[in-house]
Amino acid sequence: MINIKKLVAVLSLQLIFPDSLFAHGEIGDVQRNIEQIKMDTLPVQSQEKAFPQTFSETNLTKIDNLLRVEVTSDVMQDEIKEYFSTKIGKAVSLEQLEDFNGWVWSLLQTNGYLGYISSTQKQEERGTVLIIKVNSLTIRNLFISSDKESVARQYEKILLERMSDVIAPGRLLDLKYLENRIVRASFDLPIDIRASIQNPKSGKVDLVLHVKEEPKNTGKLSTALMQVNNFGLRRYGRAQGVASLAFVGLTPSSDLQLTALGSEGLRYGRLEYEFPSQSFKGRFRLYGSYTHSRSIRGEESDTNGEASEYEVSLTNLVGATRSVAFKTTIEAMHRQSKTYLDIGGFKLEDIKDNKFRFAVSADNDALALNHFRYELAFTYGRYNTSGTYSKGEINGLVRHTLVNNRRWEASLRFHGQFSSTNLDSYDKFVLGGLNGVRAYSTNDGVGDLGFVASVDLTRRLWNNHYFSVFYDAGLIKPNRELLSCFSCNNSYSLQGVGIAVGGRFGKGFSYSMTLAKGVGSYSGYLNGNVESYPRNWRFLFSLSNQF
Secondary structure, three states: OOOHHHHHHHHHHHHHOOOOOOOOOOHHHHHHHHHOOOOOOOOOOOOOOOOOOOOEEEOOOOEOOEEEEEEEOOOOHHHHHHHOOOOOOOOEOHHHHHHHHHHHHHHHHHOOEOEEEEEEEEEEOOEEEEEEEEEEOEEEEEEEEEOOHHHHHHHHHHHHHHHHHHHOOOOEOEHHHHHHHHHHHOOOOOEEEEEEEEEEEOOEEEEEEEEEEOOOOOOOEEEEEEEEEOOOOOOOOOOEEEEEEEEEOOOOOOEEEEEEEEEOOEEEEEEEEEEEEOOOOEEEEEEEEEEEEEOOOOOOOOEEEEEEEEEEEEEEEEEEOOOEEEEEEEEEEEEEEEEEEOOOOEEEEEEEEEEEEEEEEEEEOOOOOOEEEEEEEEEEEEEOOOEEEEEEEEEEEEEEEOOOOOOEEEEEEEEEEEEOOOOOHHHOEEOEOOOOEOOOOOOOOEEOEEEEEEEEEEEEOHHHEEEEEEEEEEEEEOOOOOOOOHHHHOOEEEEEEEEEEEEEEOOOEEEEEEEEEEEOOOOOOOOOOOOOOOOOEEEEEEEEEEO
8 A cells, every 4th residue: 555645755855856866766877887797897918928038049148338229120119229228338137138039029929020030239349239130021922711612712802802901912921910900801701710821931921811601500609607796786786696698699700698687676688699791891789688676775765667778780890000990880779767666656757768879989909018999979869758869978998008027007997978968867977886986886976977087007916816006086067957956966076096906717717806985075975875975985896707
């Protein structure tokens, strides 16, 4: 039986303080939090390799006084010279010279160049000159082969057209550029391309591209991921379990992924299907999800909600340089969300949202020594309740290695959004959460216009473990247009600092732990927020297994 007095009281508070009571209990808030959860929270790290000791033509002895370094190379001259910049005018031991040779070789390999190195010394009156010569390889001939002659003939013309600027005879052999162009060339094709080098002689090689049709293993399990974490919201239960299964799709190079997430008050399921299309020169993605949430707090203002989403998108590779790929993505999405008051099931909202999104991105190889990714996006949509809206987004990630041994790394991550009008809770920007100010949740710092940035300093430890310190900060404006609640529209900031550890162990296991502390003011704090408090402490943990 509905308690009429309680219902009237709750609705009266909602009318007086429209953003204070249910702003942290809508289904859109749940969806925002789910979207920030990733199955693998470890930073991408390249594997360390021992420097080889027999790769160069050298005849070196220790140097009593290093006068200068002379480098003859088609590539990486500045980086090679920089290595010994602090040793000029000083003694250099034979061990240091051997380490230097190994570092040069590793540097060339990491950046995709292949060749051999000659190191010599020249004595002058005032000291020793170290002379480094990098002998690069060039392409003599190009061949395309396949186990099936018909496959080689079918794809030979299109591969030559797409890769002519990197595989032409006489060009410098650039493995990094070659690898990126192979990925681009096969982006929308159901084939696997491998490159091999044959007949190295006089600084020239034959390059062979091996083309193989992807096998039709429809329904085969390709990847399984399991995770437990405490990334959830208190209102629905912080402890969560996540499972994801990936299967080979109906056609070669296609994938079907099923994801499920659950907590005490939350049930979520997602289906994604991605496949290449040579006709559209890109990859299509079909997406559908369903969310059901139920507050577990036992309060009179508790809400339940449900939401469904359907999306189709097309991603195209529109250009590439040696290390950077440029992509565009066009998305069309329909979403319907409903929020109910737990008292008698009174419906608080029923929103239908149709939108189109266009994004342009630029990124280099994720395993590159210094990685970056930038994205600009524009969304135009229509709510059934308030009409049309638009918003723009900017996202970026820059990761840079600080020292030669690659154990120290700094990264900058940022996100921003502006909108033309007040948005539904799902489309609002948020400062808190895993991808923002980690001391707060995704129910903190919610608004229509905002910007947040994070700076991390990471130290790689033994056996794929890491330790990092970080600083997060962001600025938010709750509403694009002024509401009757004047204080609800004041811009405010959130800041946080913290430490994180993580790593991989065993067979397919990984973990992450983060401890963050809010610093500075939180002038936009609302009393109805049960997730966080000003100067909040927040501990995040995840344990994952891939098999």
